[in-house]
Amino acid sequence: MDKGKIAEWLAQGSVAIPKLLLQHYKQLGLSEVEFMALLHMHSFMQEGIWFPTPAELAERMTLTPAQCMETLRKLLQKGFISIEEQVDEQAVRSETYSLKPLWEKLVHYLLAQSLTEEKKERQEEEQ
Amino acid sequence: MDKGKIAEWLAQGSVAIPKLLLQHYKQLGLSEVEFMALLHMHSFMQEGIWFPTPAELAERMTLTPAQCMETLRKLLQKGFISIEEQVDEQAVRSETYSLKPLWEKLVHYLLAQSLTEEKKERQEEEQ
């Protein structure tokens, strides 16, 4: 068992998932499989792969490429991810996924929830 | 929109998932739903809840408590988690889940994989 191998494993690092998302994805309308697809996309993007294909996702998931394609389609349609066009220095166009809509949905949910709580507290005070 | 609320959100923090696990859970025999159940258990344990109930898991997952119970049973049976008995200072017994078996399975897989690679390299050299 060589040391270099273990060092390589430690070097792989981790993906950090905000607890807020872990605790509220259900209320946002995400299933566990969809959450995992987003997690894989996030991880791919950290590795510099900005537009992972259904086949690439399927290599890491228990889904077929067709099922991954369907999951991506749903995530786009439900507004959790978007596709952005990039133009690089050589004027070459390329597409990247963006998870920005996911974070916006989360903030929207948290703000609505905190407004509801405030309202409730005020009503209780008035009684 | 008050500042304290946003500060509270930032303070929630994140759960870190090793990329090695994210890339190989499929080969270990875990489904996406089982992975998510483990992730929730890990998060509960970080909050000091060492033996989350099916009902507690079901609050955060899109599963019913019965389905969470079934998932926990499967994770135990397939050897991804174990139940450990703790005895505290007042001699009160309590049970906690342990994810140690999961990490042992991952290391076992990684070692086997690196042995296979070494063998292949040696065979290629010999030819």
Add this chain to the structure above:
Amino acid sequence: MDKGKIAEWLAQGSVAIPKLLLQHYKQLGLSEVEFMALLHMHSFMQEGIWFPTPAELAERMTLTPAQCMETLRKLLQKGFISIEEQVDEQAVRSETYSLKPLWEKLVHYLLAQSLTEEKKERQEEEQ
């Protein structure tokens, strides 16, 4: 080299640090040593040690217990941490550190910064 040991190492997990804090601690008035002290406190608190002593911090840092005490004093005085009193079920009082002031300072800074940017943009539009 036994597998159990490597599994134990992987099981240790990671502490997640928001990039926002990493990029702006300097502007908040934190030095590198103070940042590290906060990081150790955060890690201790995740382990269930809510009021790490200067001696406990000194075991992990290159500082003496007296220097750790001085660092804690400064962090309290500059308003990055606070001490909160807890009363448990048996009415036993205990003290815990809270990092909430740190997150409030960060949000305060980010909001001020985004207001300044907006103002600048508006002024540029008017010209």
Add this chain to the structure above:
Amino acid sequence: MDKGKIAEWLAQGSVAIPKLLLQHYKQLGLSEVEFMALLHMHSFMQEGIWFPTPAELAERMTLTPAQCMETLRKLLQKGFISIEEQVDEQAVRSETYSLKPLWEKLVHYLLAQSLTEEKKERQEEEQ
């Protein structure tokens, strides 16, 4: 206070630091400032900046560019980081930092420590 801004903050994400490193950097011979320099390098590399300059580091640290240069020099000399040469598809050469030596040092330390513990246990059993 617009929602998009808060979403952007959440989207920034976190850097995950292995607790093993946090608990043992002192024994590896790293100071707090050196640890922070490594953390910034890691974060830059995640952003795709593989060879951060002293000036770039100095923007985020309380050090001057000259002090950052000196810190990088020390980290190289003490064997915590290395410089690797990359050749891209257009045969353009570029240099990148690598943190692999850091992880190797950590594994080396952990293995030595676990051997010492085993020896001690065996000696205690023999008595």
